[in-house]
Amino acid sequence: MKKWSFLLVSCFLLAVVVLLFWLDALKPRPVGLIPTLTGKVEYCLTCHADLPQISASHPVASFGCVICHGGERLALDADLAHSTMRGKRNPSDLAVVDASCGVENCHSAHKAGAPENQDDHIQRVRTSIQSTYAGALAQVRYAFGAQKDLTARQAIYAVQDEKITTPSGVSSLTAFDPALESNPILQSFAKNCLDCHLSAPARPENEYSRLTGCAACHTPHVLDASKSDPKQPLHKLTMAIPYAQCNTCHNRGNYSMVDMQFHPRQDHPMDRLHDYYQPIAQFARCEWTLDCIDCHTRVEAMGDGDLHGSKKDIQYIQCRTCHGTLNDLPSTRVIKDSNDFALYQVFLNPVIDLKIGDTIVTTQKGEAMWAIRKQDIPNIPLSQFELTSKINKQRFNVPLVKGSGCQQDVTKQSSPDCEVCHAVDR
Numbered sequence: 496m497k498k499w500s501f502l503l504v505s506c507f508l509l510a511v512v513v514l515l516f517w518l519d520a521l522k523p524r525p526v527g528l529i530p531t532l533t534g535k536v537e538y539c540l541t542c543h544a545d546l547p548q549i550s551a552s553h554p555v556a557s558f559g560c561v562i563c564h565g566g567e568r569l570a571l572d573a574d575l576a577h578s579t580m581r582g583k584r585n586p587s588d589l590a591v592v593d594a595s596c597g598v599e600n601c602h603s604a605h606k607a608g609a610p611e612n613q614d615d616h617i618q619r620v621r622t623s624i625q626s627t628y629a630g631a632l633a634q635v636r637y638a639f640g641a642q643k644d645l646t647a648r649q650a651i652y653a654v655q656d657e658k659i660t661t662p663s664g665v666s667s668l669t670a671f672d673p674a675l676e677s678n679p680i681l682q683s684f685a686k687n688c689l690d691c692h693l694s695a696p697a698r699p700e701n702e703y704s705r706l707t708g709c710a711a712c713h714t715p716h717v718l719d720a721s722k723s724d725p726k727q728p729l730h731k732l733t734m735a736i737p738y739a740q741c742n743t744c745h746n747r748g749n750y751s752m753v754d755m756q757f758h759p760r761q762d763h764p765m766d767r768l769h770d771y772y773q774p775i776a777q778f779a780r781c782e783w784t785l786d787c788i789d790c791h792t793r794v795e796a797m798g799d800g801d802l803h804g805s806k807k808d809i810q811y812i813q814c815r816t817c818h819g820t821l822n823d824l825p826s827t828r829v830i831k832d833s834n835d836f837a838l839y840q841v842f843l844n845p846v847i848d849l850k851i852g853d854t855i856v857t858t859q860k861g862e863a864m865w866a867i868r869k870q871d872i873p874n875i876p877l878s879q880f881e882l883t884s885k886i887n888k889q890r891f892n893v894p895l896v897k898g899s900g901c902q903q904d905v906t907k908q909s910s911p912d913c914e915v916c917h918a919v920d921r
Contacts, residue, residue, distance in 0.1 A: 525571060530559030537561050537568035539576070550732040552843055563595045587709035589626065589694050592617055596709060615800060618657055620693070620709065623798025623809070625744075627651060628692040630805040632671050635688075638752060639678050647804030651692050656802050665802040683755040690757065691744050698757075705743040712796070715740045734844035735886050738771060738786045746773050768919070779917040782910070786886045790817075792862050813908040816858055817867060817882070818896050820905045825856045825880065825895075827869055837863035847883045856880060867893060 526540040539560040548555055553563075561568045563586045570576035582588040586595035597603040602616040624630055627650035636642045636649070650668035673685035690698055693711050697703045704716045713732045748759035764770035771783040781790075788796070790812055803809050819825045830837060830853050840863070841849045847866055849855070854869035870879040880893040896903065903913070 528555070528559050530555075530562065531557045533559060533562055535561075535568065538571060539564075539566070539568070541571060542573065542576075546730045549730055550843075553732065562598065565595070582708075585706045585708065585710050585714075587706070587713075589621060589708045592708055602709075616709070616797060619794075619798040619800045622654055622656060622800060622802050623693075624803055624806045625796075625798070626693045627654060627668060627802065628671075628689070629665075629668055629802065631688075631750075633804055635684050635752065636676075636681065639680050641676060641678060641681060645804065647802065650802075651689070651694055654802065656800075658800060661801055663801045663803050663808060665804060668802060680755060687756050688750045697743065702747060703743050705740070711744075712736050712740060716743075734788075734840070735846070736786070736788050737886050741787045742770070746771070746776075749773075777914050777918045778910070779914055780919050781891075783919065785882070785884065785891070788885050789866065789882065792858060792864070794860070794862060811859060814910065814913045815896070815908045817856060817864065817880070817893050820896050820908070821899075821901060821903060822897065822905060824897055825867075825893075826859070827854050828857050828861075828863075829854050835863075837865040840865050844885055846885055846888045 524541070525538050526544060527536045527538055528540050529536050537559050540555075543560070560566070565579055565581040565586065567576050567579055580586075581591040581595050586592070593603075597617045603618075620626055627647075629647040629650045632649050632651075633642065633645050633647045637645050642648060647665050647668060649671040651671060653668065653670040655667045656665065671685070673682050676682055676685070689695055690703075693708055696707060697705045705711045706714055706716075710732075713734070713736065715731070715733065715737065746760075748757055750757050760773060762769065762774055768783055772778055791810075792812065795810055795812060799809065815823075815825070817825055830849065830851050833851060835851075837855060838849060841847060847868070849865060849868070856864040856867040856869075858864060866885055867880055867882045870881050880895070882891045882893050883889070884891070
């Protein structure tokens with residue numbers, strides 16, 4: 496009897512030992528990484544080794560994960576590791592962006608040696624019309640008697656212009672609080688019409704799918720119905736932002752001041768020509784053949800660091816920027832220095848082999864339109880310009896107004912002026 500008891504106890508102990516070894520084998524083996532920017536070991540790659548590098552300018556060996564996402568860098572338990580993450584899966588959300596993208600020597604205004612408006616991305620985004628929604632708030636409050644004029648006074652959140660002088664004349668905005676509005680129409684506006692600014696989560700339908708903050712633009716989504724979560728984002732930051740990403744906010748419908756509701760587009764476009772703009776829009780061929788970022792600059796899209804009360808105050812790209820006028824060719828400059836910011840932009844989105852000595856188009860504010868390069872072609876009296884798509888590297892000749900049969904009024908250079916003759920027939 497004692498023999499059998501001993502045998503049973505031995506088998507039990509052996510089973511326990513085998514079970515313990517088996518359970519230990521199931522535990523992840525720590526995979527350590529010491530990012531050069533922090534010098535501190537982190538174990539995130541233990542579980543996330545299959546994630547692709549987020550961008551060429553954010554190599555894992557330099558950044559690791561914690562500097563952007565936060566989290567417990569030494570934890571091997573998933574719940575514990577994720578317990579202190581910033582912004583959940585999105586550290587660029589404007590509520591936490593200062594602690595992630597805005598740390599010293601990253602995307603703040605405090606980067607050593609950085610020219611003004613080159614790396615102060617967070618201040619520019621936070622004060623931009625896309626974030627403050629100041630223009631829409633001013634128009635609606637003015638229309639329903641809550642303020643005496645169209646001057647911007649409120650934003651989605653309180654924000655201060657950090658500059659000493661404010662060219663726009665708007666130095667600060669207070670937070671829009673629907674509870675302080677006595678007009679029920681304004682309360683309906685707050686409830687139904689605040690889905691488009693960068694702090695707001697996207698509407699649930701796939702065509703509106705985006706993240707918040709910086710990632711609303713720079714992280715395109717995977718809209719794959721085969722996935723359990725069709726809005727699962729790529730682990731990616733990109734400068735090659737397709738028009739469809741812009742359209743997650745733009746051209747999907749209209750907010751009505753009659754019933755204070757959002758009215759989605761009723762058409763169901765199946766091609767780019769019809770999908771790019773709403774049916775009521777008029778546009779020229781280049782406006783739908785190219786992508787938004789081929790024309791609109793980073794300052795137009797992200798803001799210039801000043802508070803504005805209308806998107807008209809920040810938009811300045813006109814047809815003449817690329818096509819010139821009857822009297823003048825587009826403004827240009829020659830790349831003379833290896834530290835030219837245009838070369839850095841090409842590094843971030845390498846669609847063109849730009850080099851020292853190349854001549855590129857510039858905006859009226861001196862910004863580089865780095866994907867539009869001058870081509871000196873023999874036996875052709877006027878310089879030719881070639882645009883390279885920032886999305887797919889497709890090349891386009893840029894027609895020039897000078898020397899053409901155009902009868903334009905050189906004082907009228909907005910899109911509607913040129914669309915009188917050049918509108919596409921849909």
